[in-house]
Amino acid sequence: MNDLTNNAVWLEWLLEGMHRAQWGLLRAMHVVGLVGEVDEQAAWPWRWRLAGENLLIDQAQARQLAISLLIIASVLVLLVVALWWKRARLWLVGASALALVLAPWPAAAVLFTQAHPTSFHVAAVPFSDHAIANGARLYAAQCVQCHGENGKGQGALASQQPVWPPNFASPLLWRRADGELLWAVRHGLQGRDGQQTMPAFAQSLNVQESWELLQYLRALAAGELLRATGNWPQPVHLPDMQLRCHNASKQWLSDWKNQRVLLVTADPQKLLPDPRMVTVWLPTQVSNTVPDTVDCAVTSVADARASISLINGSADVEQSQWLTDRQGWLRARNGRGIAAWNDDDLLCKSPTADQPVAALAVTPEDQLTRIIRTMDAEPVRFVKGGRVH
Ligand code: HEC
Known part of the structure; x- marks a missing residue:
């Protein structure tokens, strides 16, 4: 469940920094009225966004990006120095230009990915028993015919679709940003050829219902994964209850x-x-x-x-x-x-959990104590849509 293996703390910082920079920009543009709203939250105005999720997979490119950012920071310092130090100015500006040219820029195809106006939306409905129950009712009425009872994409109409509906008993819902899943539900998806693959539901569902459906899908998928693998390979919260x-x-x-x-x-x-x-x-x-x-x-x-x-x-x-x-x-x-x-x-548990459980058991202690110690020693570090949660 720990997507960030190797304790890549620098990568966590990089992903979080990228997210905050984009999120902050969107907030600021919304406040001054440069962007409007879609589905009740500020709409991302571009067709592209930085792709933290790609960098997570391609850590060599992530390292290149980190180095390039460090070079930019150093160049800024050099340029400030050049403002005051007249005699070295030519050299400093020359060195800055050279550094920028030689910086190991990551490939644009890795750094950017397609975005939707809702890409940065955050779930407007909590992961609660009530939301999940409402989502279940909506799912049975509007989604089950394609996605199937268990969410594995084996519904009665599945075979008639241009592409097969996805299997939700997989990491899919954990990888995608919430806002991008919302986009699929409300505005549909198209294949590469522009043909509609997943229908749009913005006419028949309000925004709240759409979020409830996503909360339901997460609970359903966690249970199906537990049945299939014997554990929760993707982290899931205990739903809120009264x-x-x-x-x-x-x-x-x-x-x-x-x-x-x-x-x-x-x-x-x-x-x-x-x-x-x-x-x-x-x-x-x-x-x-x-x-x-x-x-x-x-x-x-x-x-x-x-x-x-x-x-x-x-x-x-x-x-x-x-x-x-x-x-x-x-x-x-x-x-x-x-x-x-x-x-x-x-x-x-995280992939390395096996040794610590044994190692912690040096003194005789009950099993629940060991479970609690392991839980505390190995918190869930969860990356979704390229962002650390
Ligand atoms: C007519 C069939 C059909 C119905 C009804 C349908 N879907 Fe889909 N859905 C699809 C297909 C096909 C895809 C795969 C689309 C693709 O990958 O291009 C899909 C994909 C998705 C995805 C994955 C999006 C992603 O990012 O990959 C989600 C989430 C989803 N559907 C939710 C729902 C919900 C919620 C409902 C009910 C409100 C619903 N679907 C109803 C056919 C359907």
Whole structure:
């Protein structure tokens, strides 16, 4: 799940810098009225944008870009010096020009990619059980005939399309920027020959519904990937839910900031309180009381159950526990009621996770402690649409 292997911190900075520069430019142009809005957010005015996602794949080109940027910075310094130092001016300007010519500029085809007016849009609807449930209804009505029940592109009309609908049980939804997925849903896609491949839905769906569909697709895809591979190779959040807590100031899961959360369908009476995380009980029906052994109970029971079933890749969600890290990413699942955890329950890990789990286990400690240590030692570093999240 860790797209940024080799601890390429410089690359993370480069991608983030590229994103911020474009985002800042778009904001500024919007504020002064140079660009209008499409789908309720500032519209990117050009047909191209910088392609962080390409640089992630082609790190040699990314290095060239980084070096070229350093050269530009040095040239700027030289030129400022040249302003004051008259005698060396000719030399300094000459050296600057030479440096710019010799800089290892990356290939334009790698640096730029096609953009849409919504390329920089951010999801206007949270990843919540409610959004996912609404998305599910819309999907069944408008998308399933092509994309299929499981999102793998095997719908009844799939074979009649000019190209086969994609398989969402793949990294596709995690690679594309949210705004570009939104574009596909609302304004459709065309093949190279200009023929319409994915139809446009801007007439039949409003902007909010379009985002809800994308949140649903993410949950669906995570569950299908779990079924296919036995883990969550692409990171997925625990959806936001409505709660009733002993601490009355908390009414949503998202109100618990920076906390590990344990969602349980197991019998709450049998749980031992654990101060390392917030324990949230997901009952079968809305309950008016919150058992003493848990911190909160879910009140949006139907939607929460539907969305966790999806992400779980199976409707059997009884006697289970799901654990998130402090960023809210789902990391581990224990489907054996309140029985002890084991290392295989860690379903979202980085490629190097195997050694640290073993290495951390120098002192005898319970398996849940090991899972928590691994989670904390290896946070999810997730790059989407060429940007670090
Ligand atoms: C008539 C068939 C059809 C219907 C209905 C349909 N799609 Fe598609 N969809 C496609 C095809 C075909 C593609 C692949 C297009 C391509 O790659 O050029 C696609 C691609 C996509 C993609 C991937 C975009 C990308 O960036 O690669 C998304 C997301 C998507 N559809 C969402 C939806 C949603 C949501 C709905 C329901 C509102 C829907 N589709 C309804 C046929 C359909």
